[in-house]
Amino acid sequence: MTEATRRERLRAETEREIRQAARTLLVESGRDAVTLRAIARKLGITAPALYRYYDSHDALLRQLCDDICADMAAALHTDLAADTSGQVGCKVRAVCHAFRRWALAHPQEFALVFASPRDPLGADQFGSVFLQLAGPLIASNEDAHHVEEEVPSVLHEDLVRFQQVLRDAVAEHGVTLADEVLNLGKIYHVVQSWVRLYGHVALEVFGRFPFAVSNPEPMFDSMLDQMLSDIGFAQVEQ
Amino acid sequence: MTEATRRERLRAETEREIRQAARTLLVESGRDAVTLRAIARKLGITAPALYRYYDSHDALLRQLCDDICADMAAALHTDLAADTSGQVGCKVRAVCHAFRRWALAHPQEFALVFASPRDPLGADQFGSVFLQLAGPLIASNEDAHHVEEEVPSVLHEDLVRFQQVLRDAVAEHGVTLADEVLNLGKIYHVVQSWVRLYGHVALEVFGRFPFAVSNPEPMFDSMLDQMLSDIGFAQVEQ
DNA sequence: GAACTCTTGTAAACACCGTTCACTGAAACC
DNA sequence: GGTTTCAGTGAACGGTGTTTACAAGAGTTC
Numbered sequence: 059m060t061e062a063t064r065r066e067r068l069r070a071e072t073e074r075e076i077r078q079a080a081r082t083l084l085v086e087s088g089r090d091a092v093t094l095r096a097i098a099r100k101l102g103i104t105a106p107a108l109y110r111y112y113d114s115h116d117a118l119l120r121q122l123c124d125d126i127c128a129d130m131a132a133a134l135h136t137d138l139a140a141d142t143s144g145q146v147g148c149k150v151r152a153v154c155h156a157f158r159r160w161a162l163a164h165p166q167e168f169a170l171v172f173a174s175p176r177d178p179l180g181a182d183q184f185g186s187v188f189l190q191l192a193g194p195l196i197a198s199n200e201d202a203h204h205v206e207e208e209v210p211s212v213l214h215e216d217l218v219r220f221q222q223v224l225r226d227a228v229a230e231h232g233v234t235l236a237d238e239v240l241n242l243g244k245i246y247h248v249v250q251s252w253v254r255l256y257g258h259v260a261l262e263v264f265g266r267f268p269f270a271v272s273n274p275e276p277m278f279d280s281m282l283d284q285m286l287s288d289i290g291f292a293q294v295e296q
Numbered sequence: 297m298t299e300a301t302r303r304e305r306l307r308a309e310t311e312r313e314i315r316q317a318a319r320t321l322l323v324e325s326g327r328d329a330v331t332l333r334a335i336a337r338k339l340g341i342t343a344p345a346l347y348r349y350y351d352s353h354d355a356l357l358r359q360l361c362d363d364i365c366a367d368m369a370a371a372l373h374t375d376l377a378a379d380t381s382g383q384v385g386c387k388v389r390a391v392c393h394a395f396r397r398w399a400l401a402h403p404q405e406f407a408l409v410f411a412s413p414r415d416p417l418g419a420d421q422f423g424s425v426f427l428q429l430a431g432p433l434i435a436s437n438e439d440a441h442h443v444e445e446e447v448p449s450v451l452h453e454d455l456v457r458f459q460q461v462l463r464d465a466v467a468e469h470g471v472t473l474a475d476e477v478l479n480l481g482k483i484y485h486v487v488q489s490w491v492r493l494y495g496h497v498a499l500e501v502f503g504r505f506p507f508a509v510s511n512p513e514p515m516f517d518s519m520l521d522q523m524l525s526d527i528g529f530a531q532v533e534q
Numbered sequence: 535g536a537a538c539t540c541t542t543g544t545a546a547a548c549a550c551c552g553t554t555c556a557c558t559g560a561a562a563c564c
Numbered sequence: 565g566g567t568t569t570c571a572g573t574g575a576a577c578g579g580t581g582t583t584t585a586c587a588a589g590a591g592t593t594c
Contacts (some may be wrong), residue, residue, distance in 0.1 A: 250515070304564090331550085
């Protein structure tokens with residue numbers, strides 16, 4: 059059964075422990091506590107031994123980010139599956155709520171991923187995860203019509219590129235889309251919506267509202283309502 | 297003229313040099329480069345000497361944040377003064393543009409202040425600076441009418457608190473406002489607008505758009521249009 | 535089973551960090 | 565002139581990421 063040799067199994071096990079130790083340190087004591095020596099201490103080994111598994115402290119943090127994003131993707135997937143309404147608008151709303159809920163429940167993880175830009179040129183990790191789930195949903199909404207004239211022509215080139223990204227994401231789920239379904243007007247609103255959603259969640263997690271908000275959820279819901287109607291979803295009773 | 301003694305003058309001069317060295321290090325090499333030893337090296341002194349001026353590395357960074365925000369406030373003030381249109385809508389737009397421009401021109405400073413929460417409970421530094429300028433402008437817009445029924449009643453308490461904050465900010469400029477001018481509906485939209493503005497700028501500065509945007513300015517302008525009309529300003533020809 | 539290689543870990547060291555402490559020397563004060 | 569105040573020093577402590585030389589065990593080959 060186990061094709062792996064004994065050595066490979068041990069190595070995999072140690073690597074798992076490293077990741078888990080790093081994760082625990084992050085959650086319990088924040089980003090600065092995730093040091094090589096602290097991780098090694100938890101495993102009962104010395105710091106240089108970690109270099110047998112990761113090239114550098116940075117590489118380890120990058121791996122940690124990947125783990126976190128994979129976990130978030132799984133959480134969003136679960137929450138989406140829990141929505142049995144069948145209505146696409148509800149599903150999109152469910153994913154948005156799931157994103158906010160996850161971020162609030164994992165502030166340290168959220169902060170780490172947010173503060174660790176993978177590629178200098180866009181391609182944010184959270185954006186990838188979210189839009190990979192929400193993209194197909196938004197695209198499958200047939201009764202949304204946004205004329206392309208609405209969007210500034212300067213943005214056409216960028217939007218076409220993003221259109222391709224979304225199309226690829228949908229294609230991974232075995233669906234192909236016509237241009238008129240995923241038109242530039244809709245793409246444009248998807249981007250604006252993501253900026254609003256991500257912006258709101260980031261500001262909320264980091265506690266950066268201009269005043270102390272005792273309960274930001276209604277504000278989030280209100281923003282979501284406008285966002286969804288902008289995208290082309292009919293108002294849904296909650 | 298100079299009431300200060302020789303010793304006091306020297307001390308003030310050294311402190312100025314410390315701040316400037318810290319600022320240079322931040323701008324040129326990022327947050328992590330702002331170490332006590334690096335600053336001391338620039339001044340030709342030793343690191344412990346800095347403890348005669350600041351209680352800790354953290355305190356020095358906090359001072360740096362204050363300097364940065366003061367600079368930004370000055371820049372926004374200048375840009376606002378440069379707008380001679382006389383129309384309030386244009387002035388608000390000018391401040392928003394100035395905020396984005398400053399953030400893009402000072403990414404390291406923006407990142408430092410953003411990543412250094414002053415108070416755990418809200419009271420973001422950028423929010424204070426911006427709303428202190430934009431608050432009076434927005435409040436002075438007479439022809440905006442937003443009924444209070446629009447805003448979720450759960451938020452009333454928070455919005456009243458923020459209303460007081462804005463009123464105080466305006467009062468510092470010698471203006472007092474009636475409740476009907478600065479009603480809760482308007483306050484609500486101010487908050488939502490600030491979240492959008494701050495969110496957009498943060499995502500743009502940190503390069504976190506879901507795809508590589510070659511020119512985010514039209515997107516910003518478009519968002520600003522909707523934002524201003526939400527707040528109650530008539531569309532303005534640019 | 536012996537010899538060899540490959541892998542995993544260690545210990546020591548380097549250069550850096552924030553911070554503390556005892557101490558010097560000069561300016562300021564009386 | 566004697567005393568106090570204070571900016572600055574040098575050494576030290578414990579922390580960090582990282583490199584290096586080395587040991588010891590696991591796996592492989594003959």
